[in-house]
Amino acid sequence: MSKGMNAEGKEAVALKCGVETDEVDREAADVAVQGAEGSDAEVLGFSALTFRRRLGAWYRENARALPWREVGDPYATWLSEIMLQQTRVATVIDRYKEFLLRFPTIHDLAVAEEEDVLALWSGLGYYRRARMLHRGAQFVDREFGGKLPRSAVKLRTLPGVGEYTAAAIASIAFGESVAVLDGNVERVLLRVLGQAEQKGSRARARLADAAQRLMPAASRRSSGENAPGDHNQAMMELGATICLPRTPLCLQCPVLELCRTRGEHVTGARAKMQSRTVAHLLALRKRGIVTEVLLERRAADASLMAGMLELPGLPVGITQGREPVLRLRHAITNTNYYVQVFSEGIVPKEAMDETDVGGLLMENILATKGDLRWVTTTKLSQQPLTGLARKTLQRLNLMALPQVTIRL
Numbered sequence: 001m002s003k004g005m006n007a008e009g010k011e012a013v014a015l016k017c018g019v020e021t022d023e024v025d026r027e028a029a030d031v032a033v034q035g036a037e038g039s040d041a042e043v044l045g046f047s048a049l050t051f052r053r054r055l056g057a058w059y060r061e062n063a064r065a066l067p068w069r070e071v072g073d074p075y076a077t078w079l080s081e082i083m084l085q086q087t088r089v090a091t092v093i094d095r096y097k098e099f100l101l102r103f104p105t106i107h108d109l110a111v112a113e114e115e116d117v118l119a120l121w122s123g124l125g126y127y128r129r130a131r132m133l134h135r136g137a138q139f140v141d142r143e144f145g146g147k148l149p150r151s152a153v154k155l156r157t158l159p160g161v162g163e164y165t166a167a168a169i170a171s172i173a174f175g176e177s178v179a180v181l182d183g184n185v186e187r188v189l190l191r192v193l194g195q196a197e198q199k200g201s202r203a204r205a206r207l208a209d210a211a212q213r214l215m216p217a218a219s220r221r222s223s224g225e226n227a228p229g230d231h232n233q234a235m236m237e238l239g240a241t242i243c244l245p246r247t248p249l250c251l252q253c254p255v256l257e258l259c260r261t262r263g264e265h266v267t268g269a270r271a272k273m274q275s276r277t278v279a280h281l282l283a284l285r286k287r288g289i290v291t292e293v294l295l296e297r298r299a300a301d302a303s304l305m306a307g308m309l310e311l312p313g314l315p316v317g318i319t320q321g322r323e324p325v326l327r328l329r330h331a332i333t334n335t336n337y338y339v340q341v342f343s344e345g346i347v348p349k350e351a352m353d354e355t356d357v358g359g360l361l362m363e364n365i366l367a368t369k370g371d372l373r374w375v376t377t378t379k380l381s382q383q384p385l386t387g388l389a390r391k392t393l394q395r396l397n398l399m400a401l402p403q404v405t406i407r408l
């Protein structure tokens with residue numbers, strides 16, 4: 001049987017041979033796999049089928065029970081993939097559940113206010129992802145009747161959906177045979193293939209080709225199995241839990257015998273971490289039994305975290321000789337922020353009246369004429385706070401820590 005036989009051809013063979021079309025599909029897929037194996041082995045240096053089988057068996061035994069792996073909703077897959085970009089699994093778990101409770105469908109998300117979406121994203125960082133997800137939901141609601149398209153090519157038309165996310169959704173939610181290539185998969189591939197880290201589009205294209213050669217054929221919808229989705233998740237799982245950036249656990253690796261590196265691979269120099277000292281004001285006021293905290297809204301055109309709320313910033317010079325109520329370190333990409341938080345105690349309730357301000361720090365904040373607002377501490381979790389503001393308010397016991405039960 002030829003590799004490229006179309007549906008009509010398969011139907012004809014099925015009728016002639018008296019077998020079910022599904023069986024012919026399976027047979028065609030096997031022949032295609034065997035035919036491709038020879039060339040794959042030449043390029044990869046090992047059998048793609050052997051790699052897949054070992055990886056698959058390991059994944060079935062060792063996959064972590066993560067909430068997005070137990071659902072068959074493409075929207076949930078989309079959400080989890082966006083949340084997991086540059087964010088640790090443990091951080092994502094509770095946010096993911098909260099988000100789905102608040103916005104259970106693409107339509108619910110599409111009609112939500114952006115501020116509510118950002119509030120639920122608070123603590124995950126990289127807020128552009130939330131804005132693009134929101135716009136993506138509006139696009140899907142408008143253009144596709146609220147249902148995600150099934151192919152990676154069409155998924156790429158959504159705002160905020162790049163090559164990686166489109167491949168992840170298409171394979172995990174719809175069984176398309178399209179390989180994902182994220183940081184974890186890249187690392188696994190480089191090590192298995194015995195290559196050093198290389199930058200540039202040609203190096204990436206070579207890795208994408210290797211990843212695709214390892215992919216199983218597309219799943220038939222009626223089979224209830226999803227070999228491409230499972231394979232992609234297994235690759236990412238191997239990178240996240242075994243083939244770690246530092247000190248990989250090679251003795252536990254299912255593809256140890258196929259791997260040419262068996263250890264860390266050669267990587268380029270990492271960007272040096274920068275350090276910056278910043279200061280913020282903690283201003284509180286009492287209104288009866290309610291405590292309020294003063295927050296400032298970042299400019300709508302700020303390059304980072306636009307429109308998010310944070311504790312008002314202070315020039316570091318003005319804090320000389322004062323003792324902060326809190327010191328903490330907060331890393332954003334390649335910068336370590338050494339944060340100091342200063343307080344002038346409880347501000348009188350007239351504090352927003354410029355004629356009756358509490359102290360020098362508060363005066364300085366009012367003079368900047370930023371977009372300030374008092375927020376009740378019990379409502380902080382509903383606000384679009386920056387990650388640093390959330391962390392600071394939690395450390396100061398003004399905001400509850402999320403209650404998370406994580407089973408990994």
Ligand code: SF4
Pocket residue numbers: 188191192242243244248249250251253254255256259260261262263264
């Ligand atoms: S053997 Fe080691 S380096 Fe190779 S893929 Fe497995 S964990 Fe990674």
